[in-house]
Amino acid sequence: MRSPAPLQPSFDDLGHPLATTVFVVVDLETTGSGPQASITEIGAVRVCGGEVTGEFQTLVNPAEAIPPLISVLTGITNAMVVGAPRVAEVLPSFWEFARGAVLVAHNAAFDMGFLKRAGAALDTPWSNPPVVDTVALARGVLMRDEVPNVKLATLAHHFRTPVEPNHRALTDARATVHVLHALLERVGNLGVATMEDLLEFTRGVSPERRAKRTWASDLPAAPGVYTFVADLPDRDGVVRRQVLYVGKSVNIRSRVRSYFTAAEKRPRMEEMVRVSTGVEATVCRTPLEAEVLELRLIAAHAPRYNRRSKFPERQHWLKLTREPYPRFSIVRKVADDGGTYLGPFGRRQGAEEAMFALHDAFALRQCTERLSERRPGTPCALGEMGRCVSPCDGTVSRAEYTELSDRVRVVLDADVRPVLTSQRERLAHLIAAERFEDAGRVTARLGSFVRAATRTRRLAALAGCPQIVAACRTDVGWEIHVIRFGRLAAAAVARPGEVPQAVARDAVTAAERVERPVPGLPAATIEEAERVAAWLERPGVRLLEIEGEWSWPLHGSIALDDLPRHALAAASPAPAGSG
CATH class of the missing domain: 3.40.1440.10 (GIY-YIG endonuclease)
Known part of the structure; x- marks a missing residue:
């Protein structure tokens, strides 16, 4: 859908024409270039439309000795500034002179830095006026074969300014005015007609x-x-x-x-x-x-x-298979095959960490072979270490293994506590032994499992509702959304004076028809369903209508901040099926 017919441009769209912009071109002389240096002279020229409308000049007592080299360069001596006003007296007058104008300086970072520091020392807030740097402007306009550098003296000579800079503030400010006007003539040919255009040009656009x-x-x-x-x-x-x-x-x-x-x-x-x-x-x-x-x-x-x-399909799920001896498997998509799924995970590593946490809590088999009660096999190393109940050699019966896998399904569906508390003794031992890196790896595995459990419950709860109609009050009225199986099917706004319930009924009538998805999955992408869930969970959202049950198991997830407390809880693991 293309945008509607063009609207009449506002003054903000037009910008501020350069011809009517007031500039204050400023130059400072200082005792040096470091942060401890002080201002010795301020010179400024106020111009608009090419005409000079005012000038400002004063020496400033820096309250410190002027280095001899600086005196030779600028001609400003200690004797000249001994009776001059301090910067605290000068700065308010300068800000009044520059009120409402765009500041211009040659190498503006230098001059603006001194003005900001002086204002901060005097608790005079910086008004943050627009600033144009004629150095940046010259670099964007002039070619290297035109001028060897962009020093003020070089530019003044290139543009044949009537004023020659001499390292005195007012004289240099006057020279900068002529350089500014010459540069503005050049950028005018490049489509720069407003103050906004000029600032963008100096920033390298x-x-x-x-x-x-x-x-x-x-x-x-x-x-x-x-x-x-x-x-x-x-x-x-x-x-x-x-x-x-x-x-x-x-x-x-x-x-x-x-x-x-x-x-x-x-x-x-x-x-x-x-x-x-x-x-x-x-x-x-x-x-x-x-x-x-x-x-x-x-x-x-x-x-x-x-x-x-890029690569939105790179999602992974942890699946507890539906077979005589269930096991965990990492898969790329959810199917309606009777398996129990946890996820999705953005990276395979996250799925592997959650799987390790579950294997630490439950000794399910990790082999991928198809097992048979009639043909017992040989136990693997995991079985010999006690990390697998060894259904392959008949150590446990199929019924006993089924009971174990059913407990795991309860954990995946309803209660995360057995996985967390299963690591209580191990974590306590690692911490007591100051094996903090190993304890961190165990905690990371538990964290991956908890995040996945939370995400699974959140998506499954939303995907299980054929329809939710919810509203939230905003500055423009009531935002109303119709959500079907986790997919946004319609959106509407009840403006002031309209009845929200009536607007909601119209939205339901016009809403997109959504087919029931695979159990546990929303009828939209995972990211869309999570955006919808985030909106529904916002404070102030009201449910106008709901079909189905939008709920989570009591212990289906925990806050990640509570993970250490749960993992180290003194209580025994909760029995399977609780909560």
């Missing part, structure tokens, strides 16, 4: 990137999703429209505009903007709808510049 900022003016200032697109050849050489990047924002126009400014510093985004040929937008009714649409578009198009669009 390329003209090609800035030229595309007009794309944002046609976009809505509303919540939704935006896509950067380009017409590029595919593998067959056919030029097709491709989605390069998908994003979301509460204000599409403002967010897209930032991609064409120095605020966007990611190198891959600059490349994306350079390649793209346009921006499209879809307005959404609620922020959650925008989040979900962003995820769906990323999944559909796999944009090359969205990091999370």
Whole structure:
């Protein structure tokens, strides 16, 4: 869906024209360049539209001796500043002179640094005015074959300024004014017409990137999703429209505009903007709808510049198989095969850590062979070490092994406590022996298991509800969402004066039809279901209607902060099936 008809540009879109911008060009002389140096002279010129409207100049008593080399360079001696006012007397007058103006300086970091430090020492807050550095501006405008460097004297000579800098504050400020005007004439040919353009230019934003900022003016200032697109050849050489990047924002126009400014510093985004040929937008009714649409578009198009669009299928699940002698297996997807699943895990390592934690608590077999009661085998090393109950050689009967695996299923489905308390003695021993790295590995395994159990319960609870209709009050009204099997099926907003229940009924009628998914899985991607769950769990969300049971087992998970306490609890492991 393309963005609606262009809106009339606001004054913010137009920017502040350079012709009407007031500049105060400032120059300082100091006792040195270090943080302990002091100001000895301030000179400034106020200009607007190319005309000088005021000047400011004063010597400043630095309350310290001026080094001889500095006196030779600037011509300012100790005798000249002995009767001059201190910086505490000068600074308020200078800020009044510069009120409402854009500050300009040659090598602005030097001058602004002294002004900031002086203000901080005097408890005078820095008003944070816009600052233009003529050094950065010159580097962006002039080629190396034009000037050998960007020193003020070099630029003054290059532009034939009527004032020659001489290391005195007011004279150098006057020279900088002429250099500034000459540089502004040059950047005007590059499309720099406003103060905003000028600041972006000095920050190194390329003209090609800035030229595309007009794309944002046609976009809505509303919540939704935006896509950067380009017409590029595919593998067959056919030029097709491709989605390069998908994003979301509460204000599409403002967010897209930032991609064409120095605020966007990611190198891959600059490349994306350079390649793209346009921006499209879809307005959404609620922020959650925008989040979900962003995820769906990323999944559909796999944009090359969205990091999370790469390898979304790399999820792992820990499965307790459904067979005569169940075992754990790490799989890539959930199937309706009677197995019990835990996850998903973003990395295989997490699934392995959770599996180790479960094997530490329950001596299930770890071999992958198919076992038979009629043909006993030879126990493996794990069986000899007591880490497996050895169903392969008949040490336990099938009924006894089934009882053990049923206890494990209860842990996976309802009660995590047996796994945590099973490591109590081991952790206490490791800590007493100061084997903290080993204790950390055990705790990491338990943490992976607890996180997976929490994620599993959260997803299963939401996926088990055929329909949930919920609402939350916001500044614009009541946000209303219809959720079916964990998938966002509809979104609506009840504006002030509208009846939320009536809006909710209309949303239910228009909601997407969602088929019942595989048990334990939502009818959406894992990430979408988690976004929906996060919204439902927000304070202030009210359930208008629910079909099914949105609930968790009492001991199906714990807070990770409570993990050490549970793992080291003095109580014995809870019996299987409790909670």
